[in-house]
Amino acid sequence: MRYLRNLLPLVIAVGVLNLLIEDRTVLRVLVLTLVWAIGGLAWNLLAKAGQISLGHGAFTGVGAYTFVLLMDNYGLNPWLGTLVAMVLAAIAAVIIGIPTFRLQGFYFTLATMAYPLILMLIVINWGYPEMTVAFHPEAPGAYMQWYEPQMFVWLLLVMLVGTLAFTLWVDGGRVGQALRAIRDNEVLARSIGIRSDRWKLFALATSAAISAALGVVWVNAVLLVVSAEEVFGIGVVILMLSVTFVGGIGRTWGPVLGAVVLVPLSQVLTFSIGDRVPGSETLIYGVALVLAALLAPAGLIVWLDRLRARVPWLRGPSADQELSMLADSGYGDLPAQREAVGTDGLLLRVDGVTKSFAGLTVLEDVSFSIERGARVGVIGPNGAGKTTLFNVLSGHLRQNAGTVTMNGEDISRLNAPQRFQNGLSRTFQHPQGFQRMTVLENIAVAAIGCGIGGDPYRAAGDVLEAVGLADKRAAVVTALTTYELKLLELARALVAQPYLLLVDEPLAGLNEAERKDYFAIFGRVVPEDTAVLVIEHSVRSLLEHVDTLIALDHGQVIAHGDPGDVVADPKIIEAYLGTKWSKQGADTAQTGED
Numbered sequence: 001m002r003y004l005r006n007l008l009p010l011v012i013a014v015g016v017l018n019l020l021i022e023d024r025t026v027l028r029v030l031v032l033t034l035v036w037a038i039g040g041l042a043w044n045l046l047a048k049a050g051q052i053s054l055g056h057g058a059f060t061g062v063g064a065y066t067f068v069l070l071m072d073n074y075g076l077n078p079w080l081g082t083l084v085a086m087v088l089a090a091i092a093a094v095i096i097g098i099p100t101f102r103l104q105g106f107y108f109t110l111a112t113m114a115y116p117l118i119l120m121l122i123v124i125n126w127g128y129p130e131m132t133v134a135f136h137p138e139a140p141g142a143y144m145q146w147y148e149p150q151m152f153v154w155l156l157l158v159m160l161v162g163t164l165a166f167t168l169w170v171d172g173g174r175v176g177q178a179l180r181a182i183r184d185n186e187v188l189a190r191s192i193g194i195r196s197d198r199w200k201l202f203a204l205a206t207s208a209a210i211s212a213a214l215g216v217v218w219v220n221a222v223l224l225v226v227s228a229e230e231v232f233g234i235g236v237v238i239l240m241l242s243v244t245f246v247g248g249i250g251r252t253w254g255p256v257l258g259a260v261v262l263v264p265l266s267q268v269l270t271f272s273i274g275d276r277v278p279g280s281e282t283l284i285y286g287v288a289l290v291l292a293a294l295l296a297p298a299g300l301i302v303w304l305d306r307l308r309a310r311v312p313w314l315r316g317p318s319a320d321q322e323l324s325m326l327a328d329s330g331y332g333d334l335p336a337q338r339e340a341v342g343t344d345g346l347l348l349r350v351d352g353v354t355k356s357f358a359g360l361t362v363l364e365d366v367s368f369s370i371e372r373g374a375r376v377g378v379i380g381p382n383g384a385g386k387t388t389l390f391n392v393l394s395g396h397l398r399q400n401a402g403t404v405t406m407n408g409e410d411i412s413r414l415n416a417p418q419r420f421q422n423g424l425s426r427t428f429q430h431p432q433g434f435q436r437m438t439v440l441e442n443i444a445v446a447a448i449g450c451g452i453g454g455d456p457y458r459a460a461g462d463v464l465e466a467v468g469l470a471d472k473r474a475a476v477v478t479a480l481t482t483y484e485l486k487l488l489e490l491a492r493a494l495v496a497q498p499y500l501l502l503v504d505e506p507l508a509g510l511n512e513a514e515r516k517d518y519f520a521i522f523g524r525v526v527p528e529d530t531a532v533l534v535i536e537h538s539v540r541s542l543l544e545h546v547d548t549l550i551a552l553d554h555g556q557v558i559a560h561g562d563p564g565d566v567v568a569d570p571k572i573i574e575a576y577l578g579t580k581w582s583k584q585g586a587d588t589a590q591t592g593e594d
């Protein structure tokens with residue numbers, strides 16, 4: 001119902017235009033506007049996960065060639081051809097995505113350019129550089145070959161509404177939240193249970209399927225000939241990217257707005273100066289991209305947002321109303337509880353863990369174990385391998401040798417999201433947050449990711465209350481101080497009710513008062529049966545809160561045991577604490593990092 005209300009004005013506007021316009025040239029502009037609005041929406045699905053593709057021509061091309069080859073060889077009509085094309089494009093997307101998503105950022109974008117080129121060369125060498133669509137005047141409806149452009153407008157309107165409804169569904173729920181989290185910070189997203197590899201494949205496959213369907217309709221409504229250079233060409237992605245970027249990348253309505261502005265403008269220019277300035281159609285997209293980057297980098301949609309904020313009846317819900325809407329959006333009633341696995345006994349066992357980077361051994365045969373509910377400090381000089389140890393334990397890095405066992409289960413082969421779901425949470429040395437989300441959403445997304453069920457918003461609200469950030473629930477994380485960010489990290493880790501909590505340098509960047517407050521809150525909110533492993537250079541503070549110390553140097557455990565014994569060990573004094581420590585004593589001395 002909510003979607004219908006959002007989409008109705010669009011349906012009415014396009015419907016009225018379609019009924020009123022009689023000029024075929026103007027109708028063609030309307031058709032092209034709808035084509036590239038849908039194309040932009042498809043491309044934008046992947047951009048929501050922060051992935052910029054230059055290869056979407058691969059999918060329109062798969063769509064166009066699948067339908068025309070099936071029609072030519074098997075007499076299959078384009079409607080069935082579209083379904084087959086969508087499935088094939090989704091499969092192609094998964095095959096393309098699995099290796100290409102290993103690349104990050106710019107490298108991913110560059111690699112995507114190769115796929116339409118490869119496919120184009122394949123069909124050209126196969127003997128199909130161009131294919132004419134067989135004409136079926138006896139059954140225009142069955143073969144998507146209407147003479148009246150109005151019929152294509154209706155068809156494209158149905159596709160647009162379908163694509164928009166799908167986009168609204170993505171944006172309004174857990175899928176969109178996961179994609180936004182991945183776009184903001186993939187490492188962080190993985191650390192709270194979001195299987196970024198799967199979500200990116202989902203975004204690419206759905207985006208590809210829609211692009212393939214569009215390829216079929218584009219050929220029938222506009223091109224009439226399937227030319228490899230056109231349907232696989234870079235022009236496809238230039239249009240998809242331009243309308244999305246100009247309208248508002250990542251935003252639900254961005255591509256529609258961009259297409260409404262850009263496509264008619266480019267057509268008017270082509271009609272008026274096209275014969276004198278060849279290529280003027282492409283030129284307008286280039287100029288629009290540059291202007292948008294300079295004047296409205298977040299897209300024209302931002303100007304609409306401002307207008308909406310001024311006009312009371314257009315204004316959307318306030319941040320607080322939105323939060324309560326989210327909280328009421330059909331989750332369970334109460335935060336669920338993680339299954340108890342006993343209150344004592346061995347929790348974690350690290351056995352012979354070794355980790356190297358390109359020949360540099362950073363962890364060497366590290367072994368130790370942790371009891372349930374233990375408080376363990378990890379100390380060592382810069383570069384000793386402390387954070388690498390955390391990355392191996394949390395699944396962000398895979399060890400070269402050795403095993404990690406938690407709750408009696410070998411978790412060595414589990415990835416970061418799976419370890420989080422199994423009850424292993426972490427914080428980061430440099431506090432991290434999803435910048436485009438509110439504080440409450442930052443925690444709720446972790447409550448969803450940990451997979452223990454219940455109402456994630458209520459769980460998030462409760463844990464924010466506990467750490468003292470309840471009044472910041474509607475703030476964006478960029479508005480938080482370092483101290484508040486550290487509490488946010490703690491809240492995010494705790495909402496999963498972990499068995500083991502890894503805390504990386506919690507006191508770095510905090511003043512004396514904040515350090516005291518942090519540990520006071522920490523002591524209050526971390527349950528007794530949750531084991532804690534904490535890296536901290538402020539050994540003096542650490543000694544007050546741990547019952548065991550592990551000292552690392554050059555990737556090896558050089559001491560492990562009672563904190564008093566470890567800091568008195570001459571090896572530790574020489575490697576890390578320095579002679580100042582032994583002269584002044586543990587009560588007052590700190591390491592150089594303090």
Ligand SMILES: Nc1ncnc2c1ncn2[C@@H]1O[C@H](COP(=O)(O)OP(=O)(O)OP(=O)(O)O)[C@@H](O)[C@H]1O
Nearest residue numbers: 357360362380381382383384385386387388389429
């Ligand atoms: N991804 C990586 N690729 C290559 N080398 C790395 C990588 N991560 C860490 N290292 C190297 O591993 C060594 C240990 O780094 P690590 O961050 O684990 O040390 P640390 O004990 O946490 O230090 P600090 O106290 O300064 O945070 C350093 O020499 C670092 O340069």
